Amino acid sequence: MLSRPRGTRDMLPDEMEQRREIEARMRAKARTWGYREVSTPTFEELELFTIRSGEGIIDEMYVFEDKGGRSLALRPELTAPVLRTFVNEGRSLTKPIKWCYYADCYRYERPQKGRYRQFWQFGIELIGADSAMADAEVMMVADELLRTSGVTFVMKIGHLSFMRTLLKDLPAEDQKKVRSFLDKRDTDAASAFLSETGRENLADPLQQLISARTLDEVFTVIGEIPEADRIRETFRILDSQGIQYEINPAIARGLDYYTGVVFECFAEGLGAENQILGGGAYRLAHLFGGEDTPSVGFAIGFDRVMVALGEKIWMPFQPHVTVVFTPEARDRAVAVSHELRARGIICSIDLMGRGFSAQMKNAGKSADYVVIIGEEEVKSGKATLKNMKGGEQQTLSLDEVITSLTAQ
RNA sequence: GCCUGGGUGGGGUAAUGGUUAUCCUAAGGGAUUGUGGUUCCCUCGAUCUGGGUUCGAUUCCCGGUCCAGGCCCCA
Incomplete structure (x- = not known):
């Protein structure tokens, strides 16, 4: 028997309905902020991703050559494709451009809890705005999208200027190394590295900086930098709207193209892969x-959000109806089921050639209500509505049946 | 790429170097041709894969694979 490729999942209807519910909530929220959805190709020129992230990521991607000899890759993330789309198509659009996306991405990595080779990201990009309001808005959208999903999380916010100021005399390579240690929360290794390279005088300030939890503490360590006003303004906006966050200068997001504010959100109960959102200000x-x-x-790791939510997803109740009929009433039963569906009611009818009793038995497993259409109902033009939970039933006009079912 | 632990019907399980591999559940059918869920009966359905040891392997050994978790990485 064939099985699915490693690191992929099959999703059955129960799970898909939950995912669609959460996805719909996120889309609807993003739309209320004016972020409109875009879609990009599943595969791109390999170069798009190596320009962004370096040659090193080739090993972690699905890379292939097409019949024309082009080097292509399945997209490992969506920021680069969306920005490419902006460069290709969006130059003449009014700034700022506010886009969102929800799509699957592919990475060739070892699967773990909350980490798959095909996974879904929901994200937004705000292109062409450079202000405290812009930074604050994106973080507020991040907060709201996660909140609407129902997940419990903490948001940690940093700014690259903090570390950049502290380490400004180090060669770029060494700065990157320190940042990458911090990204892994390995502060001891970062201090050790500074000592090895003859910068032990920075070890203490580094420790102070990464343990700073207020802007005042941060600026006490690194001084009043030019970006300070804008950063204070950004946090004032968040505070004015009651957004919960933690300042954490160790949030460095190991990549070069981030330029300013950076933020990450973490959920509980996800093991090693507990980051559910990452984002920041960048230039690409x-x-x-x-x-x-x-x-x-920012981008939300949608699958991790779903894992973190577990079973606690509230789903709107929609009654499932089965139309049960006797052989001579079949055509009327089909017509009735059409009418129910036309009113948006979820409605099934026997396709197995089952007898009346067997239809009832089957409906008992899957339906909330049964609508019975037999000889009597055909004659009277009515329908019998039976509640399968309580067992009570009454014969009504079709309109009354529909009213009763849609009043739920 | 590395480490640890697992893999028995669709799901959950029992047992064993040897006769027909246990039980629960789900599914399908029937008892019951206009009233289901309870009950009873029947049916279907499994030792991940390849190799080795052995008279005989689902069991022991090795490789692979998949799953879970961790490391590396995490755009």
Whole structure:
């Protein structure tokens, strides 16, 4: 027997309905902020991703050559494709551009809890705005999208200027190393690295900085930097709206193209893979041949949100109806089921050639209500509505049946 | 790429170097041709895969694979 590829999942209807519910809530929220959905190809030129993240990621991607000899890759994330789309198609659009997306991505990695080779991301990109309001808005959208899903999380916010100021005398390579230690929450290794490279004088300030939890503490360590006003303004906006967050200067997001604010959200109960959202301010458009354009965005690890939510997803109740009929009433029963569906009622009818009793038995397993159409109902033009939970039933006109079912 | 632990019907399980591999559940059918869920009966259905040891392997050994968790990585 064939099985599915490693790191992929099959999703049955119960799970899909839950995913669609959460996805719909996120989309609806993003739309209320004015973020409109875009879609990009499942595969792209390999170069799009190596420009963004370096050659090292080739090993972690699904890379292939097509019949024309092009090097292609299944998208491992969506920020680069969306920014490429902006460069290709979006130059003449009014700024700021506010886009959102929900799509599957592919990475060739070892599967773990909450980590699969095909996974889904929901994200937004705010392109062409460069302000405290822009930074704050994107974080507020992040907060609201996670909140609407029902997941319990904490948001941690940092800013690259903190670490950049502290480490400004180090060569770029060494700065990157320190950032990457911090990204792994390995502060001891970061301190050790500073000592090895003859910068032990920075070890203490580094410790102070990464344990700072207020802006005042941060600026006490690194001084009043030029970005300070904008950063204070950003947090004032968040505070004014009651957004919950933690300042954490260790949030460094190991990548070079981030330029300003960076933030990550974490959920409980997810083991090693507990980050459910990551984002920040960045500049990418110029790498893809466009104008240098400031952007802010984030991506939600949708599957991890679903794992974190577990069973606690509230689903709207929609009654399932089965039309049960006797052989001579079949055509009327089909017509009745059409009418119920036309009113948006979920309605099934026997397709197995079962007898009346067997139809009832089957309906007892899957339906909330049964609508009975037999000889009597055909004659009277009525229908019998039976509640399968309580067992009570009454014969009504079809309109009354519909009213009763849609009043739920 | 590395480490640890697992893999018995669709789901959950029992047992065993040896005769027909246990039980529960689900599914399908029937008892019951206009009234289901309870009950009873019947049916279907499994030792992940390849190799080795052995008279005989589902059991023991090795490789692979898949699953769970961790490391690396995490755009």
